[in-house]
């Protein structure tokens with residue numbers, strides 16, 4: 001997993017609440033046998049609508065999604081996170097995330113930044129008034145920033161300490177366990193010789 | 201204080217434990233199939249990682265494989281892609297694999313024990329909930345998700361919080377014709393589908409000790425149906441006899457060392473379980489489900505329950521919905537329920553002992569003219585053994601369909617599916633809506649009930665069949 005310290009990218013205002021995982025990626029797109037390529041299913045039902053935000057050229061290269069409350073509810077599919085990442089998103093900002101989605105995001109390296117509802121409102125207004133403008137998600141200082149001058153938006157976001165540490169270090173669960181590789185190797189030495197193996 | 205069997209096995213596998221963190225457990229055997237592994241391998245590739253212990257990993261194809269024309273390319277493109285992907289991944293990462301057409305191919309939970317790879321005191325995982333089956337040998341065995349599959353591939357370990365312990369003690373003796381399947385269906389109906397949530401369950405007591413390994417596997421298999429993390433049974437002479445001589449069983453001095461250790465794998469007399477349940481086997485009878493979860497069951501001699509009789513509001517609504525889906529009227533005797541298809545197979549009841557039992561009842565009789573009987577061996581070895589014993593002939597002469605090995609109609613990922621509205625009596629483990637095909641209606645049953653039902657066309661036990669005339 002890549003380290004995440006701070007990211008600045010085009011902000012995408014998704015003015016919707018309760019975006020469930022079926023809307024993020026419908027079940028028919030789950031048949032792939034890879035962990036990549038799911039961007040084709042991202043928000044599939046809405047992509048046919050030319051007024052949908054990602055269909056506007058200014059936002060198409062977005063990497064910071066700003067969504068309404070209760071983002072990622074519904075099924076536990078890990079594919080929802082993969083689809084967002086495959087498209088190019090590095091962070092999602094929302095006033096409230098579904099637990100499983102938040103957990104899956106942390107595992108896969110997508111930052112789920114929880115902010116006050118008012119911050120989302122201001123970001124929406126700003127990004128809609130200035131299409132293609134960027135938003136900064138700084139994990140080190142736990143802040144989101146956008147705009148300049150007196151109207152600049154800057155506020156803190158919530159993310160649990162353990163997830164923040166793992167993202168800053170670029171450690172996934174496998175990476176953390178591999179940091180204890182000495183313990184595993186030591187354990188393997190003590191295994192009885194009669195334990196079965198599949199390859200001789 | 202003494203320790204329970206599961207605590208002993210757990211303790212033996214802790215690689216690292218730290219305050220406030222889950223234990224890091226070493227995994228002795230990692231089983232893999234085509235459906236839940238592709239993204240795990242892809243994750244390894246994306247991170248540039250390898251499989252730490254290919255020699256503790258085994259792959260087979262079971263969920264998607266056809267049970268007819270298995271020598272031809274798989275017709276369904278999605279199934280074919282999953283199977284091909286597993287083959288490529290196994291080759292790339294150096295994993296032993298038993299693909300379709302291989303003599304050791306079969307349902308992943310059947311081939312582990314059959315090869316002698318499943319042994320007492322092990323930790324065994326697979327991206328499949330019925331991994332609990334292997335607990336019959338005194339192993340801690342449980343299903344995991346795809347991210348965890350990747351974790352085990354890369355590290356041969358898993359981060360796991362220690363579950364609570366439960367004992368299910370079954371006293372008495374199962375009456376003639378009542379099987380391990382009836383025992384576990386009775387247990388699930390009594391405790392509910394969430395009764396085992398958060399526990400590793402040890403099944404014990406005289407009725408459990410009297411079971412064959414096949415019967416013990418049937419019980420442990422369905423641990424997941426009442427919500428348990430895993431189920432296990434202390435190893436004994438029955439266990440050792442089953443393992444001895446199998447291809448991957450220890451040999452010579454290794455065998456002696458292994459057995460000596462296995463004998464220590466029992467719950468100490470002064471060990472304390474977090475929860476205990478006691479059942480009496482002698483009061484059990486053939487048991488069948490009427491609803492759409494495995495906890496909605498009743499004695500075969502009983503009637504379809506009236507939802508109004510359920511005290512709990514959720515249970516009542518659940519029963520109403522289930523009866524509507526199942527198209528059953530409250531009060532109907534279970535024995536009058538007509539069945540279109542009988543399925544004998546799956547990791548619950550697809551072993552040689554199950555097929556012998558079914559053949560024994562079918563022999564000399566014919567399948568009801570409006571009923572279809574599908575017999576699907578759990579593995580190629582089971583199929584070959586059955587054919588050696590002439591069981592296939594008995595089934596075919598009775599009018600049954602004799603198939604190739606795989607999960608088949610247990611979940612209908614291959615073409616073996618119920619059609620909408622079709623009703624089955626099935627020896628598998630799940631009767632969820634649509635499990636065996638969209639709109640299909642499933643009654644979970646034991647092998648003897650399945651066989652007798654195929655003959656009469658309505659839910660039946662062998663006792664309902666007319667005696668065979670002497671020839």
Ligand code: SF4
Pocket residue numbers: 262263307308309328330546547548606607610611628629
């Ligand atoms: S037989 Fe059924 S329950 Fe067993 S592994 Fe196959 S699909 Fe799962």
